[in-house]
Amino acid sequence: MELVRATEAAAIRASSWVGKGRKNDADGAAVDGMRAFLSTVHFDGVVVIGEGEKDNAPMLFNGEHVGDGLGPSCDIAVDPVEGTSLTAAGRPNALSVLAVSDRGSMYDPSAVFYMDKLVAGPEGVGVVDIRNPIAENIRALAKAKRKSVDDIRVAVLDRPRHEKLIAEIREAGAGVHLLLDGDVAGGITAASYDSPVDLCVGIGGSPEGIITACAVKGLGGLIQGVLAPRDDAERQKALDAGHVLDRVLEADDLVRGDNTYFVATGITSGDLVRGVERTSRVIRTESLVLRSASGTVRRVISEHLPAKW
Numbered sequence: 001m002e003l004v005r006a007t008e009a010a011a012i013r014a015s016s017w018v019g020k021g022r023k024n025d026a027d028g029a030a031v032d033g034m035r036a037f038l039s040t041v042h043f044d045g046v047v048v049i050g051e052g053e054k055d056n057a058p059m060l061f062n063g064e065h066v067g068d069g070l071g072p073s074c075d076i077a078v079d080p081v082e083g084t085s086l087t088a089a090g091r092p093n094a095l096s097v098l099a100v101s102d103r104g105s106m107y108d109p110s111a112v113f114y115m116d117k118l119v120a121g122p123e124g125v126g127v128v129d130i131r132n133p134i135a136e137n138i139r140a141l142a143k144a145k146r147k148s149v150d151d152i153r154v155a156v157l158d159r160p161r162h163e164k165l166i167a168e169i170r171e172a173g174a175g176v177h178l179l180l181d182g183d184v185a186g187g188i189t190a191a192s193y194d195s196p197v198d199l200c201v202g203i204g205g206s207p208e209g210i211i212t213a214c215a216v217k218g219l220g221g222l223i224q225g226v227l228a229p230r231d232d233a234e235r236q237k238a239l240d241a242g243h244v245l246d247r248v249l250e251a252d253d254l255v256r257g258d259n260t261y262f263v264a265t266g267i268t269s270g271d272l273v274r275g276v277e278r279t280s281r282v283i284r285t286e287s288l289v290l291r292s293a294s295g296t297v298r299r300v301i302s303e304h305l306p307a308k309w
Contacts (some may be wrong), residue, residue: 220292
């Protein structure tokens with residue numbers, strides 16, 4: 001519940017900027033809200049995935065210590081606004097997210113910003129593989145889920161780089177669920193039980209891949225990733241950092257162990273949770289909480305007095 005309070009604070013602060021076309025203001029407000037509440041959490045957290053390097057981001061920067069400094073030592077991954085463009089435009093699926101695991105367990109993808117990812121639910125474990133052609137994965141997953149290929153839906157970020165991938169999905173007979181932004185929500189939806197989305201594939205942010213892995217572990221699903229450098233300079237930076245670029249990163253490579261927590265609070269309503277709702281009497285939030293050790297999925301609906309905000 002301490003972690004939920006941090007994402008709730010970020011979502012409430014960001015919600016004041018929904019639809020106003022000012023994504024940086026939304027992000028800044030969310031960072032301030034999240035950081036204030038994280039300072040009260042009983043743990044010694046180090047931000048592994050944050051808002052950037054210290055010189056560029058004074059709040060929640062990579063390497064910053066958060067919490068009260070007592071209790072368990074943890075790695076922290078934060079995205080106070082997952083979908084800043086969605087928030088600015090007033091579109092669905094904007095979230096505030098936070099992931100926590102044991103100290104030293106999170107993969108550091110800082111050398112390469114993008115990663116090719118594949119996410120599926122428990123039925124996809126041992127069935128689909130990022131190294132296989134997408135059509136083969138679709139057919140295999142359809143068989144495992146006892147569905148027709150025609151009924152398979154694949155989430156993909158709507159980007160020019162995915163034009164060929166989208167065409168291949170449709171040629172295989174499956175449908176495409178285009179994501180305007182926010183592939184964390186897309187990945188979690190694909191890994192969730194009884195979801196209309198069966199698979200999430202394509203190139204998205206590497207930091208988002210780590211956050212998604214924490215959630216997927218709580219859902220018992222599958223995530224695989226391969227680093228995708230944008231150019232020769234980034235490729236060399238990755239090699240210098242010791243990364244093997246053709247290595248398939250499994251869930252345990254992205255976040256080790258079975259002690260992960262993932263929390264998401266809706267800023268705008270979407271596939272996972274409802275967004276912040278303001279009435280004359282309360283501010284209502286909905287959050288999703290996943291814990292890998294117990295395999296529990298919790299939904300937390302909270303009502304906040306506006307006077308306190």
